[in-house]
Every structure is written in structure tokens, then in C-alpha cells.
Amino acid sequence: MNRNARNHKKTDDQNVQGLRKVSFWEKYGAKRFPYRGRRRYSPFVYRSEDGGIVISNDVFGLTIRQFERTYNACLDRRKTHEQYILNIRYPDKTSDKYMEYLENSRYNNTDNLSWTRSDLKVKLLFENLVHIAGNEIDMRKRQQLFIIKDMITNISESGITNISSGSLAEGIDLPGSDMDIMFVIKEVDIIRDVRNIKHPLQNTTLVMETDNDNPGFAKLKLIEGGDGRFITPESFNSSVQGLYLSVNQFVSNLNNFLPNQFSLHGPCISDEVKNVDLAYCLRSKYLPYSTMPWASRYRQQWPPNSAIDKIKKCGCLLVPIGPRHMTYCDELWRLSFSVAEKHLVHSFNFTQLLCYCLLKLTLKRIVNTNKRVEDLLCSYFLKTALFWVSEEIDIETFQLTKLFVCFSKCLDKLLLWVQKCYCPNYFIPEHNMFLGKVNSDNNIILLKILNVIKCDGIDRLTNQIFPYNVGSLRSRRTSEYSSSMIDFLFYRIDYLDIVSDMSHCLKALMFTEYLIKSKYSAFIIDVCKQYHASISQYAAQLLHVPSRSITTETYNIHKRYHKHLQDGIKTDSVSGWLLYASFYYVTGQFDVTLRLTDYVLSRCSPDMLTIGCPNYSDEDLNNYRSHVHHSMTLRDRSRNATVCRVKYHQNSSLIPRELRLEVKGGVQMIPPTVMSHCLRFLCYHHLGDISNRQQSLHDLNRENQNYDFNITV
Template identity: 30%
Template sequence: MLRMAKASEGKSESLDFYKYLCQKIGSEKVVKIRRLVSTVRDIGQNGKVITSGSKGEGLDLNGSDVDMMYVDPYGKVYQTETEVQSQIYPLPLIMNTEETQPCFTQLLILNHDIKTTPNVLQKHHRGFMLSSELYKLSCKNVAQVSIPALFSGKIHGPCISNKEDTLDIAWCFKCDKWIFQAEPWVCRPRTTWPPPEIISKIVSSGVLIVPIGCKGSTNEHLEWRISFSVAEKFLIFSFSHTQLLCYAMFKVLLKEVVEKYQNLKGLFCSYFLKTLMFWILEETDPYLWRPDNIIPCFMACLQRLLYCVRYSILSHYFIPENNLFLLRFNTNNKEKIINILENLYGIGIDCFASSETLQEYQRLSYKISESFISRNSSFLQQVMLIFRNAYTNGRAARVLRLMYNFLNSSRTVLSRFVFVLEISEASMYFSEETQYLNSAGNKHHYFRYKHDLSYLVIGLHSDAVSGLLKLASFFYVHKKYIASLTVITHTLQKFTNEKIDIRFFRYTKKLSHIQKYVLSLMKKEKLYTIIKSLTIHPFGFGKESSIIPRELQPDVTRIYSSFHPLSFAYFLNFLCYYHLHDLTSCRQSLQRLRQSQWILSEGGTIVCQPESVNTVIFCGIAHQLLGETYNARLTFREADGLDKYNLTSAASRLSSLI
């Protein structure tokens, strides 16, 4: 009877802790939304981009960076020369694993015409090899020119990272076939996980080849690592929610507890924990992984990690011949890690007491029933991540890909909802790619006008403001000033206190009192309706956009330039009245534009960001158009002083007036 009471008590504690984890790490539905968001994003990129790492897996833990893999379309990897059907495009790369450790390969250039890639090749006794080291340097140079976020990028393992270490991008090549080294994995004995359908998907997905060699190898600079990132996503997506939460607990323990100890940072990595979870799940009964058993499950995982460290053995999941812990530890840090893990195991779930993410458990009661407000706040936070990347090239093709997948792959209400949002957001940029003919009465011109207008109307369904502003700018560019003013007036009515600005919400993850109140009034509405009517997306234009006002073309010189939507609305209002020769309304719009600067201020001082500097530039352009050269000069000088990194047109506009 006593044992039954203790068992019941243990189940109760596990259930409480499970509910607590669902709030702190994410409920099953929130995880599903995160995964849908990243999957739809990847679909829109036609298989060239793969979201990996924690965010791609459906987790959003403290300190998690964004991991992206770009599949280089200019090369394709084959295991043997006999597999190559064409030697022209993409460039055939032949794997050479005879001189490398398990999980690594060299890439031999089969095509002997090396004129197109001489800067990344090195002569080898077997021919010309693609150097992983030179390839990364080449990718870094490209990133610094084409991707502003990586302008000060640095090489981190196989990736190019930004200065803040919040974004890792790995350029890689793809091998469409399952490699010989991993063939035994397909048919090795296992319990019930992974199921046959997942194994089939994994085998058909092939592997990626990333630019990093085996540490300490004499040919490290020529070697590439075989990456199973796509396969690993399939496996993690097959986790039950209890299993995923245990994996997340592992990551929290590593980052927020173990790595706080001196000289241990970087000794472990998330990949080790993921590998350990794969082995454990393959060997255990799925029935054990229940919410009411989550604490014993996690403690068993911790015990397994302790065993692996003690005996310096952690086999790669797909290629077990590769021991990930071989020569990983020296005598000192190994003993230190063992002592730490033993102590953490000894105190049970209290091992999270010093972690930032899970430290509150012992202080709070978690007989949790999530409120509508907190639930929708969580959902909003995840869905809004769809729009964190403001602009990418090829939106026209992307819309078509999304439409195709929406019609053929969308089977649930949630997936349809995410697809519709992404299609609407992508449609806003569709018309930017159109180049109109100069002939005013041209039939093609009229057709493109109606065609682009239809996509901009679709874009209205993505948020409350930015879609409308795109439409207003479209009308302005086509000299339909009255139509533009009508849309602007409607847009300005949307700028109310309950609107949620995605940019700020993404960082604060908090709602104001009025936003919470409005959400409570909309509790019966679908999440799609809430997103459409309450959110404001980042606003801007891509380089060479066909719908940007000509007065702003000097300000759009990069891949994407952002503007504050409210100040842009007042500026466009000014431009329309200017061309209608209504000077009184022009000055009223300029006055409102000046007032809008305070929305972008902190304590009365404008924040030195491109958006806020561009607001000052708007005022300078307005003064210049009105013939007020002195005021224009003063305003451009103010903007130039704020633009510390020369990201705007302030300096050039000022010099043109001196």
C-alpha cells in the first residue's frame, strides 16, 4: 500500500511538472505551430533552404539561435562516378571516403573544366578537390555583400554566423541517395521506433554535405562532414510530446546549468544530447514515455549520459563507427563533468533550481489550466515568426510553390491557416518584381497592372496595415492619387492602441492591457481573424521594387529597406497632395509626419535605426519639394548625425544641397 501511495505521488508530481513544461517550453499545439511555420517557410524556398537547430525542431529556448542550411544549387554530390548522368550542371562532386574517418568525405571535382570554381579547389593526388575551408571563406564573402545581417560575419564550425551569434547559416551540398556508410542503420534490430514509414522518408531524403573536416586530420581543410539534419528532423518530429520535453530539459540542463561551470562551455553540444535521445528511444518501450512518468524518464536519460561520459563512448546514431566522445575529454574535465552529473542526478528534478528557464517549479503551484489570453499570446508569438524575414528574392515563384503545396499538402485547419498567412504575406511582394513597359496604352501594361493589383488585394489578408500601405504605394506609383489617399485614410484609422507590432512583440513577448482586453473580446474568433485584424507586420520594399515612390528610390539600395508604417503613411499622404497641388493639405501631412517621430523615440531622442532615420529623411524630402531648402538641409543634417552606420541616403541627400 505504501509503494502504491508513493507511485501515485510520483505520477502526480510528474503530471504537474509536465504541465509546467508545457507552459515554459511549449504545449503540443504551440510546438506544432512552430514546426508548421518553419516547414512552410522552407517550402516557399523550393528546397534550397532548410531550417535546422532548435527552432526547426519546434523548440524556442532561451539563447536559441536561428540555424539555416542553404543547399547550393551549383553542385550535386554522388557516391560514385557511375551515378552521374550529366557532367554539365549542376557540377558533379564525387565522394571519396577511402581517406577519411567515418561521417566524413572528400569531394572530387569530376568535371575537369575548373575555370568556374578555381578559388575553392586544391590539387590532390586523385585530382582536384573542393576545399571546405576555401568554400566557407567564399560563402562568407558572398554573405557580407548580399546579406546585411552577416555583414560582420564570422566562421563558426561549418556555418557563417552574425556578429551577435543569433544566426548560423551553413552552405552545403546535397546527395540525393542514402549513403553506403549508413546502410546498416536501415535494417538494424530495434523495438518499435522509428517506425517503418519514418525510415522510408529518411532514406528517400538523402544526406547533406557540410564544409567542415575531421578535427586533427592531416587533410582537414579538404574534408566535408556528412550531415543527417533532414533525417534528424523527421526523427524529432516523430517524438511524442513527453519525449520532446525530455529532450528540451536536456538542452536546458546543458546550457543553463552545466555550462555555468568554469572551462566546461562548449565541451558538450546539443548534437550529443540529440544523439543520446535517439539511441534511448530506439531501445525503450514507447509506453514508458507518458506525461505521468516524465520525471523518471528524464532521470534515466541523465543516467545514460553519465554512463557515456564515464566510458567516453557515444556512437553516432546513423554511423556507429564514429565515436562522438573519442578524445573529447581529458582527465581533469572528465572527472569534473562526472562529479557534476552525479550531483545533479542525486538531487533529482531540483537539478533545474539554478536554471533560468525552469527554476520556478518548486515555488509555484501548477495545477494549470491555460487561460485564453495566455494561450493566444503563445500562438501569436509563434505564428508571427513567419514574418521575421522581411524580404527574400523570387517572391513570384514562391507564391506559386506555396499555392501548389497548399492545394496538395494542406490537410488540417492549422496547416491551411499557416499556408494562407504565408501566401498573403508573399503576395504583398509579388508585384514588386514586375517591370512595366513605358508605352502608356500598352495592353501588356494594363494586364500586368490588373494582375499585380489582384495579388496586392490578396496581401491585404496578412495584417491590418502593411498590406494596405503596399496597395496605397501601388496606386501612387501609377498616379492614381485619389485612390491612394482613400487607402491611406483607411490605413491611418487602423493605427489604434490594440494593434500588436510584430517587431516589438517578438522581443518583449508581452501584451498591453488594452491588447489583452481586445483579445478577450475576440475569444470566439479564429486565430486567422485575430492575426489579420490585430497585427502590424514589418513594412518596406525590396531593391528595384516597382511600387516604391520614385522619391524614395535612393533609399532602397540593399536587398530590403524598412520604413516605419505610420511615418510612411503620412509621407505618402504628403506626396499625393503635392501632386494634386493641395499645399494646405501638404503642410498638414508634414506636421503629422513630424509628430510621428515621437512614436519612434525613447525619452524624446530618436532611436538610431534605419526606420527612425528614414522618418527624418521623409521630412527633409518634404521640405525640399516645397522649396524650403534651408529646412531641408537642417533635416538631412539631423538624419546624417543619427545614421552612424551610413545605412540611409541622409549623407548623399545632404551633400546634394551643400
């Protein structure tokens, strides 16, 4: 059979569309095309109706099919090991690279998730959780927000290091979440072995002696010093072994450093409405020897090695509180791994974070509704259970479609612990955290409640935690809603405690400028710009008192004032302008001051959002959203929809001379309407306008009553 003749005949044929078939030889000038398959025909290239190319014969077809099989197998492997691959590529999930991946990844859009018919119940649970807790980008933004705040706050060389802790700093913002801050005292160095001492010693030096009878606690023995701001010679108990730092004496000394609105509750400090919890503590740069097995013990893929390395470098904290089950333990300090736990939560994937939220909501809305067990469990125990489960099972188990499976494994872990009355600390398993809480006398009822949650399944759990149908929610969690909630979190924590020193302010300004240029997320860049504006308000008040006479020297000083004040007006709609009004008042330009206060009063409408409130209502949210839209930057939203109390610092150059006795003891925060009427009263007094002065005094008294704010004029 003449195959070449038959092949040549095909090339002379016309197809039905009138297009001539182009052979491989003709198109590419190839004389030979070796192919060992059964069909030795030359391949042909056809033009399709849509202008594409069709290849006849299976010379290429076999290769394409092989490629498709290999490619699909690669995709299947990648999907199967997705979380493992992400942990390798992005070990730090608070990094800019991971945020860029989230914002550019189509998989981050939860609407595109493929749910099977059997996953519909998990989908309902997932949608309810996302509506309350937010999507992964929301959680990562919260984590980055607190990281940035701590970095800027700690740029000054004060005696305290601020560390944001608790669920908010971990990215979890659930109803009722408060803010926890650890104040680490820098004047004390803690070592775990006298061989770690480096001479000469600069600070008070203590050696950490772990207690074998009380794992998770340590004694602090004095090696050198002992006479500082927070720790005095009276802070130590004397024994045969040496001088040991007293817990009770250390806590009692803290009363000398508390702000007026804070009070001491045991080892912690709370504000009047208990929305902020502060804890003074000490830091050891070294992990105790009892944690050494944690770093090297067998585990699955979590936590990643990078997180373990970070934790080994960050050391631990020591908090002035002893074992709960001991009535008197004046020398035992609790080992706290708050910083390490924050690193661990930051390495969680989205499913782990949602599982953490689900555990916390289960505790609050189911377990703690029973008065007999409401104080037995705490969210820290639940987080510890999640740590253990995450370490013991394959990371690929933590898929969104397996959310309830992950929750059930954590619940099983809790059931086992409650049954044994033993909750092992994640870093020191010998430390039973149930001591003084869960015991054989009260664990029976708790076991019943947890077993009921387990047996009722996902339907009952969803109905109890979310007593509504996600489809009937008045508004799904849109991107605009998520943006507003992130804004509100920033407004709640928008306060920087910068030391009143110009060099520290300039250092902080330079650092925020560096962050603005280096960060990827548009929201985080806007946050840095807001902090830059707030620090500029600090800096303006630390300049020399402006003079009313104009010389070359005063001109340069005024130029610096205008630079910082112009940057400072970008924080919100009024506080920066009030500082500007104070500047013009101090320099004797009363007419300009009156015009600026007119503007400030015109912006202080009741529907404006006040920055710095511990909580915001649905009405606040609706008013805020009516002033802003999604295309605005955070700076524009702040200037359009928020007001902030004006902050005068002690010895500020912008304080009116008549009010300097009122601003003492740190920072005086004055409502903008109160300060506006006060400045107007003073201006009219100097201008000799008696009628307007009396009217301003009347308005000032009215505003003082509204804010319950007293100021002597």
C-alpha cells in the same frame, strides 16, 4: 418436479410496479431456446423503472460477462501497447491524420491523465514542462509550421534550397531558442561512387570520399565542372589524387552573397543579434557507405520503418567544417544528418519530446551554470543520447507517468559516455563526437555534476529547473495562451524569400491555394492564407508599371493590380494598405493616397505588435491578447493586432519614382509610419500644399530618428 409449471406460474405474476413480465417466447415468437446450462428456464425481459430492459436468468448474462472480460482484456492490451499501436497507425506524427487524432482524442487532454499517488512528483515536473514547452498539439503545430514554410519557400526554382533545422523546426520552443536555416546549394551534385554518374552531367559533380581516419567526415573530389556561382576553379586544392574542394576557400566565397545585416562566423552566418543562424552546405542524395549498418542494425520499436525509409531517401548534407581536434583540415567536410534527425524527432511521441525539453533545460539551467564545464556539452549530444536510448528500450517505456525514468536513462547514457570520453554518433558510431571537447583532463568535474543531478532525484531537479511551484503560477498555460505563443512564433519567422519572378509567384500562389484546400488543421490553413497574402504583395510589385491613362490594356493591368493588392491587405493591419497607397500615388491619385495614409497612421498605435521581431516581451503578449480573442482566426488576429514593415523589391512597379535609387540590392523594408509620412510629403509636394508638405517633412524626420532609418527624399 414440474419446472414448466413453476415457470408458467412466474409469467402470470405481476411485479410490484404492476408491469407484466414478457417472456422471450411471447416477445420474439420463439418456440425453443436451446441452452445447455444448468438452469433451463426461459429468459424473461423486464421493463425497468427508468424505461430500460432487464433480462432475467443468465442465458444472456453469461455471454455479456464473457464479452466484458474479452473487451476489458483488449483495452488492457491496447493501453499496454499504446505507443506501439500509435507508431503503426501514425508513423508520421506531423501528418494531418495524426493532428486530427490529437484534436479528437480525449487522451490528449492532459487534465484527464490518471496520476497515482506515487506519480505526484512526476505530475509536478510534467506540468512545469508543459507550461514552458506547450502540449503535444502545440509542438506538432510548430513542426507543421516549418514544414509548410520550407515547402512554400522552395517552390521557386532558385539556386538554393532552404531547410529549417534546429530545435524550433523540431517543435521545441524554449526560452532563448534561435532559428537555424540550412542553405543547400543546388548547382553541385555529390555522388558516393563514380558508378553513380549519369551522363551528360548538368552541374558541378563531386564524389564523396569518406575518411577512415576521421569517421563522420569526407573529402569532395572534383569529377566534372567546378565553375559556378558558389564554387569557382579557385575553390579547389590540387593533389596527386586529384582536385579537392577547399573548406576555407568555399567559406571565403560566401562573403560575396551575404545580406548586409549578416556576418560570417566560421562556417555559419549570423544576424546582428544572433537570433538566426544560417549555414551554406552541399547535399548528397545518397547516405555514405559508413551509415549502412544503421539502417539494418537491431533495435526495439523505434524508429518506425517509415522514418528509416525516408532517411535513406533524403541522403545527407556536407557542411564546411572539419574535425574539431585537428588544427588544419582544409579538405575535410563534416557529414550532417540534420534532415534525418528532423525526421526522427518528428516521429517522437509526446513523452520523448518532453524528455528532450527536460534534457535541454537541465543543460542550460544546471550544467552550464558551472563555468568550468559550460562549453563541454551541447544540446546535440543530449539529442544523440535520447536517440540511442529510444532505440534500445521498449517504446512503451516512454509514458508520461515514466517521464523521469526516461530522463534518468538518458542521464545514465551521458554518464557512461563522459566516463569513457566517447560519444558515438547515432548514424556513424565510429565517430566520437567528444573529440576536441570532453577528455580525461576535464571530464571529472562534468562527471560530478551529472552524478549530483542523478543522486538528487526528481525533487531537486524540479526545484533547480523550475524555481517556483506550478500552483503559484500567475496563469496556467491555457488554450488562449498556447494560441498566442504559436501566433508569436509565426510572426517571428513570417518572411518568405520568393524570387522576383512573376511565374514563380504565380506558382507559389497556386501551391498555397492547394494547401488551403487540403490541410486539416485550422491553424495551418490560416498560416497558408497568410502566406498567400504575402506572396500577393510580391506579385503586385512584379506587374508592369501602372499607367495614368486608361486604355483597354491598362484597364486589364489595373484589374490584376487590384486583385493582388486586395489579397495583400490581409497580412496585417497596414502593410497591404501602404502598397495600395503607393499604387494610387504612382497613378497620380494623390488624394486617395492621402486618405489611405491617414488610415495607416491611425492604426499604427504603440501597442500594436510588429511582425518580424526576433523576440517578444511579456508586455507585447499582454497587448496582443487585449486586441484578440480565441474565436478569431489567425488572419483576423493579424489584421487587428499587428503591423508589418512594407517590403519594396528591387525594380518594384510600386516604388515612387523619387525613391527608386533608395531601393536596391534586394528588398527594402520600411517602417509603416516612415513610409506613410514619406508618401504624404510627396503628395503635398505635387499638390502644391507647402504648409502640409513642411509638416510632413518634419514628421518624417521625427520618425526617421525613432527608427534610426535614413531615406533620402
